[in-house]
Amino acid sequence: MQRSATTRYPILLVHGLFGFERIGHFELFHDVKDALKTADCRVFVPHLSATHDNEVRGKQLLTQIDSVLRGTGARKVNLIGHSQGALAARYAAALAPHAVASVTSVSGPNHGSELADFLRKALVPGRLPEVVAQNVATVFADFLSLLSGSTTLPQNALAALNALTTEGVGDFNDRFPQGLPGTWGGHGPEQVNGVRYYSWSGVLPAIGLATLDPMQGACRALSQYFMTEGEQNDGFVGRFSSHLGQVIRSDYPLDHLSSLRRSAGKVTGQFDPIDLYVEHAARLRAVNL
Template structure:
């Protein structure tokens, strides 16, 4: 690939809930990282806990940013956060805007997730279902941490769920409103305190035919639990809930996890989710970021 997307500052790909950098030979951001590196960028994937609230993960991200800056000699970084990773990126930019050139939210629940709301209501606080769910999710996160060879990090699945609900993200937004739209479905400020804000997301393709990709099939089922944005969500996050800063597009025909990888059985005319990251690197380069 032609080296025509070299950004001024390194790019950090920030994973979301239950995310990781690498397990064995499998990297969560493998295709994205490879494509953006091939385009000429310096790319890093920080180590964050798989399950916790946005502030805890944001503090971990700040530490990782400091490491990248020391290692590269760069003055700032470009943060691209997928899902909950977008909230950690927003936290880091709000607290250290002098270290962050841009924040890009990819399928980020910037106004909360209706799916998280549904799960929160389904779990009775303090009762057995909640305790069991928290234990299972936390143990799963610990397993991911062990398999990935990462340093042991604190895990709290219940804190993560609460942080992703409409109420939880609303409280987060009260403290860190940078880049948020003033009207529902609108664009937010493109630049705040010297940090550029961007976002893109998708809508799970609806069809009467069975999904060829099992993950897309699951997202189709989950999308039915949305009431505020029915048929306008990716199975995890609503289209307008994902808006932040300059909204590149919020209705790409792809489910929540398809924004990280190519989906089996997609048509040739469908957007290449990996190419979206390369295009964005060119966008950052054009903005001298």
């Protein structure tokens, strides 16, 4: 693995739905951040609403990009967004391309999530199930915010769900198409308005020792709700739905959560997803980003 991958611009790791920077001693991006720092990268994790739509979270990200630029003296930042974090990163880059050197989508639902479609249909608008689901999810998000110290950020679970459906992301893409492929399953433009776009993602690995990880078991259970990409998804996002810009690879043996952490059941010689982030930092460095 590359030992020194110092990028020209700082890296911001942008979390997705129900994400956070730190709760107590637990950091969501702990493995990724440590690996990047070991490779001599400057790394920051912005505070965004755990549940809200892409534009609200994107505006929050823009504010924190400004803070990083002021604090470091850098002219731009590299954004690496996991899951819904990719959409917030895309929004920020579309509105402030002068401040963003690159956007990298990791397991991002860039064309929507079939799981979100299923959940949206399961909730009857305006009736008890929708109200109960929104209240439970918002209370959970508020609890995460309280634990992480980000109590001032707004939460809206229903807005988040609507923003992740195929229809919701389709509307978002109409307004912010930068980096999107012109054909389903293809690559998108690698550079738009001076911003480079990249993506990588995975599909559920074959059943084996890796299934010792309970999170992978949950992703495997959720994958049954995919129709279009029934055999090609990570439990939350379909393989081709994740494509953006230069597609590094979209079939790594990774479930949705394993793309930002090492699996609990990891065995010697098993694929390590954290290496991908350091390799990508070296890739950014190679193009002077």
